[in-house]
Amino acid sequence: MNHEQAQALGVGIRAAREAEGLSLRALESETGIPLSWLTYLEAGRSREPLPDRVARIAERLHIDPAEIDQISGNYLARSLPTVRTYFR
Numbered sequence: 001m002n003h004e005q006a007q008a009l010g011v012g013i014r015a016a017r018e019a020e021g022l023s024l025r026a027l028e029s030e031t032g033i034p035l036s037w038l039t040y041l042e043a044g045r046s047r048e049p050l051p052d053r054v055a056r057i058a059e060r061l062h063i064d065p066a067e068i069d070q071i072s073g074n075y076l077a078r079s080l081p082t083v084r085t086y087f088r
Helices: 003-019 024-031 035-042 051-060 065-071 075-079
Strands: none
Touching: 003 035, 003 051, 003 065, 024 035, 024 051, 035 051, 051 065, 051 075, 065 075
16 A cells, blocks of 8 residues: 555544544454554554454444545455455
8 A cells, every 4th residue: 555545544544433433542442453553544654554453443433345445545455355255
């Protein structure tokens, strides 16, 4: 993921979190993702975010996975398992 995509992802996640009325600490508590990592992601500094963590954040914040995929330039989609994994 390039710098602009990382920035856009961070802005989008921050906006969604704030729209849900959640603090970073509340999101940490609900997702189990460390506050430092969330802060780094929202600041747009993570060019290789962990897909499982981004997926948990997106699910909690009700962000459409297609939106995440578009913003990330398909980086996250390429990093996740195939769709068959989810239909067990």
